[in-house]
Amino acid sequence: MSPITACLFDLDGVLVDTAKYHYIAWKRLAEELGFEFTEQDNERLKGVSRMASLDILLEIGGLAPDEETKLDLAAKKNAWYVEYISTMDASEILPGALEFIQSLKERGIKVALGSASKNAMLILNNTGLTPYFDAIIDGTKTQQAKPDPEVFTLGARELGVPTESCVVFEDAEAGIEAATRAGMRCVGIGSPETLGRANLVISSLEGFTVDRLLGLQEK
Incomplete structure (x- = not known):
């Protein structure tokens, strides 16, 4: 297997807990x-x-509004979400992630970010994580949503490393x-x-080590 030279991280649920918002x-x-x-x-x-x-969400509610209404609804939800995450700080980085x-x-x-979030920069700046990333790929740079691999292939390209040398950290099946x-x-x-298709499943990044990560090179 190729040596591991880069790690790409999803944001929500991996580095910070924005899922609640x-x-x-x-x-x-x-x-x-x-x-x-x-x-x-x-x-x-x-x-x-x-x-x-x-x-x-609309499928759950049995609703089928037109495209213009859908855009308005998405904007409304996002405005509320941005309002909630605007108060985030470094205390909301998940245990072990920064270390x-x-x-x-x-x-x-x-290290790269690979997130569907269009608010990733706001979150990274508020929590102080921005300087740690060599590349940041978020929802403003991608056309396709996960499970399409675009967000991660763009990350590898921006880092200048082959895809086979990358390890992704994800909390969702689509990721x-x-x-x-x-x-x-x-x-x-x-x-x-839920995540059985991953090469390795851990409960959190707390206590996870680079040496354990490099053990994936043998698999």
């Missing part, structure tokens, strides 16, 4: 539209783009599939039942 905003939109949106429903939105998430990224940098391994389709190894963060 997404859920609050989607739930608020559903209630305004007259139906319930549960935490179980929200699981279907993990790793999915904003408009695709809206389509799922692991710092250890990657110390070992000369490149695992995107990494696989990009020809990259993948570490799933969460449940083995």
